[in-house]
Amino acid sequence: MKRTIGFIGLGTMGGPMAAHLAKAGHHVQGVDLDPAKVAALEAAGGTACASIAAACANADTIITILPRDQHVREALLGADGVIRHAAPGTLVLEMSTILPRTSLDIAQQLQAAGLRMMDAPVGRTPADARAGRLLVMAGGSQEDFVDAQPLFECFADKVLHMGALGTGIQMKVINNYMSMVSMVLTSETLTMAKKAGIATPAAVEVLQNTVAGRGQINTNFPKKVLAGDITPDFPLSLGYKDLSLGLALGHELGTPLFLGASALELFGMAPAMGRADQDCTAMLLILEQLAGIKKD
Structure with a gap:
């Protein structure tokens, strides 16, 4: 019809x-x-x-x-x-x-x-x-x-x-909470590897072939920030919004979201660092800068 x-x-x-x-x-x-x-x-x-x-x-x-x-x-x-x-x-x-x-x-x-x-x-x-x-x-x-x-x-x-x-929008916020926190986790992991002197391509190859890496590293990171492309499929500013929604829902449900609270602080740094309108995978660049890693 x-x-x-x-x-x-x-x-x-x-x-x-x-x-x-x-x-x-x-x-x-x-x-x-x-x-x-x-x-x-x-x-x-x-x-x-x-x-x-x-x-x-x-x-x-x-x-x-x-x-x-x-x-x-x-x-x-x-x-x-x-x-x-x-x-x-x-x-x-x-x-x-x-x-x-x-x-x-x-x-x-x-x-x-x-x-x-x-x-x-x-x-x-x-x-x-x-x-x-x-x-x-x-x-x-x-x-x-x-x-x-x-x-x-x-x-x-x-x-x-x-x-x-209400369950549809709750599921979307929960899904996006996981997605946004995973952005930070992947960036922390790659930054730690680089700080240890491991070449990023080598670290990526390991993570793409382990259970731990079957998330952002197989979807967004390789085609965006690691390819030198931080044009926004989904900008850091909206990542901040979605993570805020997840934390608000977690508070309402009485669920502790420790990593989410920390991740929100990092997403909140994007405007001051001139990255609010860059792709969420540019979180890697924020973490690298905080770790004192110089651009290649």
């Missing part, structure tokens, strides 16, 4: 997701602050909208994927937000990475206004978004999940129902 979808946020992940929905035959009404991104959706078969109100017109589903909590609140609950324009019964798929308590608060307000909501953030990379191979972590009722699943499958090859409302 073809749907009418209001899509709010056409950035690195949202743009390709919206394009896949349009190419699948759905009527996608997209809005973004960047006119070029709206034009890209239109070129993919979607409809360009100048406002949230226009994106909500006749839509049975609204999808939001935006950078931060305040952007999601404004888009959904603001004076000109979805809550003002969406018809009762509309399904809202909130796919941003935000604080779980923010997501639940928004959901409660939307539900009080007669709307339905699932928190359904995505995992994997921008390249996976373009290829339609994302992973969806959805939280909400089984009924809403069944309703949304055909849409998720337009841009994801793995769609998981995590449980009740």
Whole structure:
């Protein structure tokens, strides 16, 4: 069944997701602050909208994927937000990475206004978004999940129902917590090896062939910072944000996250060191600088 979808946020992940929905035959009404991104959706078969109100017109589903909590609140609950324009019964798929308590608060307000909501953030990379191979972590009722699943499958090859409302965004924050802490662990390991006089290529070869190394060292580090490329697939500034979300959730759950607290201090140094907009793997360069290792 073809749907009418209001899509709010056409950035690195949202743009390709919206394009896949349009190419699948759905009527996608997209809005973004960047006119070029709206034009890209239109070129993919979607409809360009100048406002949230226009994106909500006749839509049975609204999808939001935006950078931060305040952007999601404004888009959904603001004076000109979805809550003002969406018809009762509309399904809202909130796919941003935000604080779980923010997501639940928004959901409660939307539900009080007669709307339905699932928190359904995505995992994997921008390249996976373009290829339609994302992973969806959805939280909400089984009924809403069944309703949304055909849409998720337009841009994801793995769609998981995590449980009740809030579990999707919690899983995303937990996943990102592990990912961001692993950035620090890998950088500490390679810095220690270099300090010991071990050549980085030799250390990398060992780590790529051990259980300990089957993480960042096999995915992001070789193709980014170790290749001399620190252009941001995911910048240190957003790594700081995601680690902050993980620590906040850990505090709420009463879970001690010692390495995370230390890692946050390191991510927080990135702006002062001129690296906030560099790829997360540039954490290696921060650790090397702190260790007094001179550039090759």
